Amino acid sequence: MAEAVRTKEEVLKDFRTQAILEAARRVVAEVGYVDASMERVAQEAGVAKGTLYLYFESKEELFERAVDNGLDQLMDSTRTALEAAGAPLDRLRAAVHTGVDHARQNSAFFQAVVTARPARRRRPGGGLRGYVTLLSELLEEGVRDGVLRSIEPERTARMLVHGMSGLVAESLLDDLPFPSDADVDAMLDLFFHGIAR
Amino acid sequence: MAEAVRTKEEVLKDFRTQAILEAARRVVAEVGYVDASMERVAQEAGVAKGTLYLYFESKEELFERAVDNGLDQLMDSTRTALEAAGAPLDRLRAAVHTGVDHARQNSAFFQAVVTARPARRRRPGGGLRGYVTLLSELLEEGVRDGVLRSIEPERTARMLVHGMSGLVAESLLDDLPFPSDADVDAMLDLFFHGIAR
Amino acid sequence: MAEAVRTKEEVLKDFRTQAILEAARRVVAEVGYVDASMERVAQEAGVAKGTLYLYFESKEELFERAVDNGLDQLMDSTRTALEAAGAPLDRLRAAVHTGVDHARQNSAFFQAVVTARPARRRRPGGGLRGYVTLLSELLEEGVRDGVLRSIEPERTARMLVHGMSGLVAESLLDDLPFPSDADVDAMLDLFFHGIAR
Amino acid sequence: MAEAVRTKEEVLKDFRTQAILEAARRVVAEVGYVDASMERVAQEAGVAKGTLYLYFESKEELFERAVDNGLDQLMDSTRTALEAAGAPLDRLRAAVHTGVDHARQNSAFFQAVVTARPARRRRPGGGLRGYVTLLSELLEEGVRDGVLRSIEPERTARMLVHGMSGLVAESLLDDLPFPSDADVDAMLDLFFHGIAR
DNA sequence: CATGAATGAGGCTTCATTCAT
DNA sequence: TATGAATGAAGCCTCATTCAT
Secondary structure: OHHHOOHHHHHHHHHHHHHHHHHHHHHHHHHOOOOOOHHHHHHHHOOOHHHHHHHOOOHHHHHHHHHHHHHHHHHHHHHHHHHHOOOHHHHHHHHHHHHHHHHHHOHHHHHHHHHOOHHHOOOOOOOOHHHHHHHHHHHHHHHHHOOEOOOOHHHHHHHHHHHHHHHHHHHHHOOOOOOOHHHHHHHHHHHHHOOEO | OHHHOOHHHHHHHHHHHHHHHHHHHHHHHHHOOOOOOHHHHHHHHOOOHHHHHHHOOOHHHHHHHHHHHHHHHHHHHHHHHHHHOOOHHHHHHHHHHHHHHHHHHOHHHHHHHHHOOHHHOOOOOOOOHHHHHHHHHHHHHHHHHOOEOOOOHHHHHHHHHHHHHHHHHHHHHOOOOOOOHHHHHHHHHHHHHOOEO | OHHHOOHHHHHHHHHHHHHHHHHHHHHHHHHOOOOOOHHHHHHHHOOOHHHHHHHOOOHHHHHHHHHHHHHHHHHHHHHHHHHHOOOHHHHHHHHHHHHHHHHHHOHHHHHHHHHOOHHHOOOOOOOOHHHHHHHHHHHHHHHHHOOEOOOOHHHHHHHHHHHHHHHHHHHHHOOOOOOOHHHHHHHHHHHHHOOEO | OHHHOOHHHHHHHHHHHHHHHHHHHHHHHHHOOOOOOHHHHHHHHOOOHHHHHHHOOOHHHHHHHHHHHHHHHHHHHHHHHHHHOOOHHHHHHHHHHHHHHHHHHOHHHHHHHHHOOHHHOOOOOOOOHHHHHHHHHHHHHHHHHOOEOOOOHHHHHHHHHHHHHHHHHHHHHOOOOOOOHHHHHHHHHHHHHOOEO
């Protein structure tokens, strides 16, 4: 099996890469994007400054990949959460809770998603596209099943994401405790039933 | 009229201050917070680099004040918009449209509100507190008038702001056209009626 | 008397000039040459920054003249002291005491004399030349009168000045109290009788 | 030999440190303290500007250490000179000649000792304290041996240092040739025998 | 591969000097 | 003449990136 041959080296490489990416996110979480230096990331990752350049072309690329990697992790844990659940709305609820949980432990990436310099944007559709699509499909299911009224799934999914990220950003910016499950449920309730009498 | 005496100089000073603050926001909008240099701001404001330091102590202070000033403007234009309108829900609708409009023309400040380095946080309650309170009062009115169901005004107002800022952030990050009035109305509709059947 | 005509203006000009020069010396005394800014001197002199340039071409010239002016004052007070006294050695003693007194009240200038940037030196013979010559003449008198042994007056006068300035510099640098009259007398005693048995 | 292990790097580090310190002194000697820039020091030391900050925290610290280092060298060469010599007065003479020689080659440091901004003073007793003590002990020896009259060694040593530094400062300030050995001897002669008949 | 010392471009800030009022 | 706001050159320092070991 040729594909599995150079595993030892590749695995090590992947392991290092992942360690650096997570270090980068931790640093950004702690000191903000502006003050996140390569030196600091190297320390946090337990490698030398020069080593970073063996794994990433530049600071730019490192932080881009750190963001993408965080989003990939979000997608993975959300998909895992979805495998378990049952009714469409329960699954939607689960997806949202998972997303906020992820952000709770990984707030750095939420910062970075918004913080990055404008020039950066390359992946058209933005970083959360995948997540939005996933939620959008859940909403569509709900509409098909008749538990949701006929809304535009895509646009609605985006609104839901805004609510979620707002919830997290708020606690970040205002130094509040992270949103509790009750906060998330309140948000979902609002989302389901609206504010009109 | 002793109060109005030193107008010539003070007015000029205020004018310059405002011009610099707006230049700062324009620059951040264009190149991002990370790449916004004092040199660039000076150019944009049409003054020399050193002049900035006659009006602001440091880069840090300049950008902080630029954010605060942007928020003040948001509050002002929203309050003005509210003076005109009639029924509570119409006024809420007006406030939201005004807010998004403001962000549309002033996207820089939305970036900066979130972007800033963590250390910065000083005004407890964050920069949007005033705006949240304003919306919160409108919601309360609506509840009293019986057009809204009994929701927590504060938390709901925050959700509304998240929806708004998400709408704007989205178009910034994904290089989409800015949200149209129709987008804003769709968001409000969702907000009013929820997604549940 | 044409010479005395435009006195009113000239007197005022001289007064301002002198005030600025003294302010400059006070500032140097307080914060050192390196940190003595035009702004600071202007404040100390009670005029606007721009005004300094009506009286002096540049910072360079201002501080040069401040040093020279301090030296002129030293010469003046020493000459005055000499008019009174009697025997050559008493007059020498008086000259030395006056010099140290002057430095005591005017330590700034001693700093500046040495501190200035090397490029500055223009008056060949340096700033203390006049003072050295004056002491030198007193020594010569002493030799002629037979109270001093046959020494080279010029070189000896310079040594005496070094002893004096060292005495003052020492207390400046080490934050000691300024040299007392007793200190000066001890120095003079050493100077008169040497250290050899 | 564990103590000598990290020699390669440490030796190199010490070498560079010393090179930079000497470059700093050379630059001060040439252009004066006021005009001594980090850029200039880096050029003189043959390293990049940024490199200076690998060895010293700031400009302030660099120049402080340059002064201290110069004084240490003075002490070292004086002590070496003293090991050789014989009779107390010869040793005193040797110490003085060494000191002046040192200053002759290293005039920068003499400037800097006096020039520094007032704030700097930290080592209580000032930079020349060690040297004064050394001379003071030599004088005491002379008194014990009966070749010197009963003088206060400390105060006298200080006077001697003033004479020396004056000799050097004079040639610096007046652009004279550096003091010759004959000048030094004349100074010492004066010091030994005084000027009184 | 990994390291970290060295580099130097570039940013923030100060301050001597000018000039319109 | 006096002012002090404005200027911009120049200095200190940081940090992304390179490269010899």
